[in-house]
Amino acid sequence: MxxxxxxxxxxxxxxxxxxxxxxxxxxxxxxxxxxxxxxxxxxxxxxxxxxxxxxxxxxxxxxxxxxxxxxxxxxxxxxQKIISIKEVKLRPNIEEHDFETKAKNAEKFLKSGDKVKVTIMFRGREITHPDLGKQLCMKMADFMQQVATIEKLPKVEGKNMTMILTPKQG
Known part of the structure; x- marks a missing residue:
């Protein structure tokens, strides 16, 4: 009314x-x-x-x-639950331990109910190898498959590649 x-x-x-x-x-x-x-x-x-x-x-x-x-x-x-988007930024040639640290942070965000935007930042001529960025995004998605689903597949936008993960329901 x-x-x-x-x-x-x-x-x-x-x-x-x-x-x-x-x-x-x-x-x-x-x-x-x-x-x-x-x-x-x-x-x-x-x-x-x-x-x-x-x-x-x-x-x-x-x-x-x-x-x-x-x-x-x-x-x-x-x-009402306000869902915010948290961002995790990576580089194509990230070391394994650094990747795991970023992945743990992303997992923490997902468990608290937030969406996670995974951004791969390319510098200089790295953009000529988008396949490396896509592999890194898929590696992150595999790492998160217990707690997240892919909402938006990896896509190159300017000098960055982005992918959005959402928390799994249940």
Whole structure:
């Protein structure tokens, strides 16, 4: 439901479909009568479906309703997991131990739920051997096959080759 619900005197229609505080349908009645009933019960008349013919209005405590809505939205935001992309940069002629260190870092990122962008940086004439970069990317993917799947295959972009790994579900 939207934040800009019309309440009480803001509702400008001759008659409304009236819904009681417990959700019971009370039929189509004039707006004045609906406002009078809401006033007697000490509650607000809230237009919940303005596009209906006639609009649907319900009796409720508007302040309490807005509080409940904000609580629900806050809970939904809290449950969202923000996935960020971490980057691991390598060179085509990287030593084995350095590669393993980078791979362990990438594995740590994947286990914490982040995506990993593997970037092979070519310098000078190294770009004439993209097959070395592709082998390195595939070696990284093999190293990570327990915890990751390849989202984007290795691709040369300028002087770099990139590949994206995502954590496996489950």
């Amino acid at each position: 939207s934040k800009d619900l019309r309440i009480n005197e803001e509702i400008r229609v001759p008659e409304v479909r009236f819904v009681g505080p417990e959700g019971e349908q009370l039929g189509i009645i004039p707006i004045k009568q609906a406002l009078k009933i809401a006033g007697e019960k000490g509650l607000d008349l809230v237009e919940v479906a303005p596009t209906a013919k006639p609009p649907v209005c319900r009796i409720m405590d508007y302040g309490k309703y807005r509080f409940e809505q904000s609580k629900r939205e806050k809970e939904a935001r809290k449950n």
